[in-house]
Amino acid sequence: xxxxxxxxxxxxxxxxxxxxxxxxxxxxxxxxxxxxxxxxxxxxxxxxxxxxxxxxxxxxxxxxxxxxxxxxxxxxxxxxxxxxxxxxxxxxxxxxxxxxxxxxxxxxxxxxxxxxxxxxxxxxxxxxxxxxxxxxxxxxxxxxxxxxxxxxxxxxxxxxxxxxxxxxxxxxxxxxxxxxxxxxxxxxxxxx
Ligand SMILES: CC(C)(COP(=O)(O)OP(=O)(O)OC[C@H]1O[C@@H](n2cnc3c(N)ncnc32)[C@H](O)[C@@H]1OP(=O)(O)O)[C@@H](O)C(=O)NCCC(=O)NCCS
Numbered sequence: 001x002x003x004x005x006x007x008x009x010x011x012x013x014x015x016x017x018x019x020x021x022x023x024x025x026x027x028x029x030x031x032x033x034x035x036x037x038x039x040x041x042x043x044x045x046x047x048x049x050x051x052x053x054x055x056x057x058x059x060x061x062x063x064x065x066x067x068x069x070x071x072x073x074x075x076x077x078x079x080x081x082x083x084x085x086x087x088x089x090x091x092x093x094x095x096x097x098x099x100x101x102x103x104x105x106x107x108x109x110x111x112x113x114x115x116x117x118x119x120x121x122x123x124x125x126x127x128x129x130x131x132x133x134x135x136x137x138x139x140x141x142x143x144x145x146x147x148x149x150x151x152x153x154x155x156x157x158x159x160x161x162x163x164x165x166x167x168x169x170x171x172x173x174x175x176x177x178x179x180x181x182x183x184x185x186x187x188x189x190x191x192x
Contacts, residue, residue: 001047001048001049001054001093001096002047002048002049003045003046003047003048003055003096003097003100004045004046004048005044005045005046006035006044006045006046006056006058010035010046010053011034011035013046013052013053014035014046014053014056015032015033015034015035016053017053017054017055017056017083017084017085018032018056018081018083019031019032020085020086021083021084021085021086022083023086024086025118025120025123026118026119026120026183027118036058036080036081038058038060038080039060040060040061040062040063040067040068041060041061041063042058042059042060042061043057043058043059043061043077043101043104043105044056044057044058044059045057045097045100045101047084047093047096047097049088052085053085054084054085054087054088054093055083055084055085055088055093055094055096055097056081056082056083056097057079057081057082057097057098057100057101058079058080058081058082059077059078059079059080059101059105059113060077060078060080061075061076061077061078061105061108061110062075062076062077062110063075069112069114070114070136070187071114071135071136071187071189072111072112072114072189073111074110074111074112075108075109075110075111076110076111076112076113076114077101077105077110077112077113077114078113078114078115079101079113079114079115082094082097082098082115084097094126094130095129095130098130101113102192105192106192110192111191111192112189112190112191112192113132113189113190113192114187114188114189115127115132115187115188115189116185116186116187116188117185117186117188118140118183118184118185118186119183119184119185119186124186124188127188130190131190132188132189132190133188133189133190134186134187134188135187135188135189136186136187137184137185137186137187138167138168138169138184138185139167139168139169139173139176139182139183139184139185140165140166140167140168140182140183140184140185141165141166141167141168141176141179141181141182142163142164142165142166142179142180142181142182143163143164143165143166143179144162144163144180144181145163147178147179147180148161148162148163148164152164152166167185
């Protein structure tokens with residue numbers, strides 16, 4: 001297994017690896033059919049084994065304070081994607097990708113990584129093992145069918161909302177206890 005910079009012709013492998021990894025998480029329907037690119041520079045690494053992409057990490061980073069990260073001081077990097085193909089999980093690939101990205105980040109004088117993830121305890125435990133700390137959270141609330149009642153409405157005549165994905169940053173999360181899909185979205189941070 002080698003860890004190396006992402007190349008343009010890795011795109012199909014990158015998309016497949018990410019899709020399979022996210023399928024087993026609360027982001028199961030967050031499917032991309034193309035690699036994401038960033039406004040700011042990014043550390044983009046893949047883990048390759050026998051010609052197959054088995055892991056990936058994308059970290060968009062700051063040249064100017066607070067242009068990418070949501071909090072903190074100094075220059076930081078945001079982990080937008082980290083994923084390991086499920087057939088190769090728990091073999092240290094995620095950790096090696098993170099450490100390789102950290103080595104590059106330190107050379108660029110970044111002082112931290114930020115990452116957001118949903119309420120998959122095993123993923124949160126992985127961030128914990130990698131020495132990230134929870135620093136913030138809010139909620140992702142989905143509305144479908146009857147859940148829309150009066151809470152979410154269209155102001156446009158003849159336009160009817162069928163479902164909605166929302167961010168809830170308040171404290172009264174109990175009001176959504178009958179919604180089928182509510183996720184806590186957690187911010188992790190690691191200082192170098
Ligand atoms: C989180 C992730 C990147 C970890 O990569 P990895 O190479 O499997 O993990 P590592 O080998 O570095 O670390 C292993 C540890 O991760 C956790 N872990 C990984 N996969 C797990 C699983 N399927 N079930 C439970 N714990 C798991 C465990 O704590 C494990 O330690 P253990 O085997 O001693 O119990 C990978 O599992 C993944 O792609 N997850 C889905 C995508 C995702 O949620 N990404 C983060 C949000 S952007």
